[in-house]
Amino acid sequence: MIRKPNLTKTIHLSGISQFTIENREWTDRLVLDGRMDIARIQDDQAGGLGVFACAGVRQLVPEACLSLFALVGESELGQAHEAVDHLRLTEPCLCQVRGKRTNRSRVMMDARGSRQIARLRAEIDLSADLDPVSSRRLKSQIARSGAVLLGRMSPELTAELLQWGHTTSTYLGLCPGRDQYEALADLRPHALFMNLDEAREVTGTAGAEPGPVFEGFVKRTAASHLTVMTTGPGPVFVHHRPTGIRLSVWPAPASASPVSFPMSVGCGDVLAGMSTYLLGAAGPLAAASVVSEIVAAAQAAASAHYYHDRPSRERARLAYLVARGAIERGAAVPAATAVA
Numbered sequence: 001m002i003r004k005p006n007l008t009k010t011i012h013l014s015g016i017s018q019f020t021i022e023n024r025e026w027t028d029r030l031v032l033d034g035r036m037d038i039a040r041i042q043d044d045q046a047g048g049l050g051v052f053a054c055a056g057v058r059q060l061v062p063e064a065c066l067s068l069f070a071l072v073g074e075s076e077l078g079q080a081h082e083a084v085d086h087l088r089l090t091e092p093c094l095c096q097v098r099g100k101r102t103n104r105s106r107v108m109m110d111a112r113g114s115r116q117i118a119r120l121r122a123e124i125d126l127s128a129d130l131d132p133v134s135s136r137r138l139k140s141q142i143a144r145s146g147a148v149l150l151g152r153m154s155p156e157l158t159a160e161l162l163q164w165g166h167t168t169s170t171y172l173g174l175c176p177g178r179d180q181y182e183a184l185a186d187l188r189p190h191a192l193f194m195n196l197d198e199a200r201e202v203t204g205t206a207g208a209e210p211g212p213v214f215e216g217f218v219k220r221t222a223a224s225h226l227t228v229m230t231t232g233p234g235p236v237f238v239h240h241r242p243t244g245i246r247l248s249v250w251p252a253p254a255s256a257s258p259v260s261f262p263m264s265v266g267c268g269d270v271l272a273g274m275s276t277y278l279l280g281a282a283g284p285l286a287a288a289s290v291v292s293e294i295v296a297a298a299q300a301a302a303s304a305h306y307y308h309d310r311p312s313r314e315r316a317r318l319a320y321l322v323a324r325g326a327i328e329r330g331a332a333v334p335a336a337t338a339v340a
Contacts, residue, residue, distance in 0.1 A: 009146045009170075011067045011090060013057055013277040015050025016138065016161070017151025017175075018126055019070030019094070020103045021083060022047040026261045030110045040261050046083035047105060049151035049175055052266030053273025054087045056301045059313065060320050064277065065090040067145065069138050071124050073101035093141055095134040100124050113264040113306070127154035143168040147280025149273055150189070152177025158187055171284060173276035174223075175269065184221050190284045192223040193272040196231045210237065225284045226291060228275065230268055236295050240288040247288060249295040251303060252315055259307050270305040274298040274320075282327045290326045297323035 026040040054066045066089050072080040074096045084092055104121040130138070142148050142165050150161060150173065158180055165172040166188075174180075174189035181202050184192070196213060200206050203216035214229050214237040221227050227239040233254075238247040275298040282290055300316035 008144060010065060011141070011145040012065045012147065012280060013054065013273065014067040014069060014141050014145040014148045015048075015053040015151075015273065016069045016126075016142075016148060017049035017051075017153075018103065018124075019051070019068075019072060019080065020047040020105050021045070021076075021079070022105045022107050022265075023120075024107045024109070024265075027108055027110050029112075030108060030114045030116055036108075044079065044083060046080070046087075047107075047265070049149065049269045049272075051084065051087070052269035052305075053149050053276070054089065055266070056270030056273045056298075056305055057277045058087055059304060060274075060301055060317050061277075067091040067093060067141055069093045069095075069141050071095050071097050071126055071129050071134070073124070074098050076102045091141065091144075093137055095137065097124050097129045100129065107265055109262070109264045111260060111262065113262050115264045117265070126152075127157045130157070139164055142170055145170050145280075147171040147173065147276045149173040149175065149276045151175050152179060155180050155183035155187065158183070162187060162189055171276065171280040173272060173279070175272050186222065188222045188224055190224055191226040191228060191276060191279060192221050193228045193230070193268070193275070195268050196229060199229050210234065214239075225279070225286070228272075228295070230271060236271070236299060238288075238291060238295055240291055242285065243288060245288040247292055247295070249292055249299065251299045252296075252319070254303065254307070259309060262306050263308055264306065267302045267306050271298045271302040274301040278320075278323055278327065281324075282330075286327070290323075290330070293319075293323040293326040 022045045024042040024045055025038050027036040027038055050068045054068055057064050068089055072094050077096050080094050100123040103124050106118045106120055108116045148165055148170050162172055172189040173191045175193045196210055199213050199217040205213050210231050218227050218239045229237040235248040235250045275294055278294040297319040300319035304312040304316040
């Protein structure tokens with residue numbers, strides 16, 4: 001059951017996170033000590049959770065209304081806009097930070113999907129550099145969004161934005177960073193996303209199997225709808241808090257054709273972005289059966305991002321249509337079956 005339209009919601013998904021300009025290089029192999037041959041280079045590419053979240057939706061849903069909030073360097077606004085032009089954002093909100101330069105990274109990847117990320121410049125921090133004018137623009141964007149995906153920021157700013165999002169009836173996804181780990185029990189998004197390594201760090205279970213890690217992870221979080229843990233090529237673990245149901249959603253078969261330059265950065269961000277986009281339509285009472293289809297579509301979107309070939313995109317588009325159908329048919333959690 002899709003929630004009743006709210007005429008103030010002009011944006012389907014907003015990504016709110018740190019913003020980075022990336023130089024990307026694909027090599028024949030990644031080594032710690034030795035020679036590597038560079039096979040492909042992409043300079044001045046936009047990166048960060050919000051960018052990849054929007055990119056994951058855009059590759060499958062041309063009609064989606066997407067927005068991005070980020071802070072950029074004082075003299076680099078034009079470059080930032082050019083870097084996100086491929087996202088075809090409805091309302092890009094890139095705010096300049098006086099006296100600072102946009103964050104930069106160098107990303108190296110190989111054909112096996114391995115990667116190395118070096119932070120070249122990290123001058124801007126979303127929490128520390130958010131001034132009153134930018135803060136008002138940010139809250140206005142949240143109020144006009146059906147769904148928002150938040151990334152790494154201070155626990156205090158996270159709590160403030162989550163509270164504002166609940167007030168404005170916005171579906172709230174959160175991909176926390178280390179700064180937020182200690183506060184997870186106090187932060188209450190609708191959906192919380194982490195990968196296996198991050199969940200192991202949160203639970204102090206280095207090397208443990210995914211199942212026990214997920215059980216401990218769920219106990220340390222306060223997401224009101226879903227707690228989601230990805231495991232790379234393995235299943236996505238989901239806890240549906242309204243009913244207590246646990247789901248293990250396995251990915252569809254990978255692309256059969258070899259890919260010379262897999263996109264091994266941003267896959268988890270794509271999964272979280274597509275999930276949050278669809279959950280914004282389904283609402284915070286979407287039943288576990290609907291959530292299962294949404295997560296399957298998000299997995300397929302992440303695979304299409306990684307392989308960036310036509311067969312993967314076609315499978316992802318089909319999975320997206322299946323998820324939309326599940327949302328349209330609608331199964332909400334009856335109040336009598338919900339658990340605390």
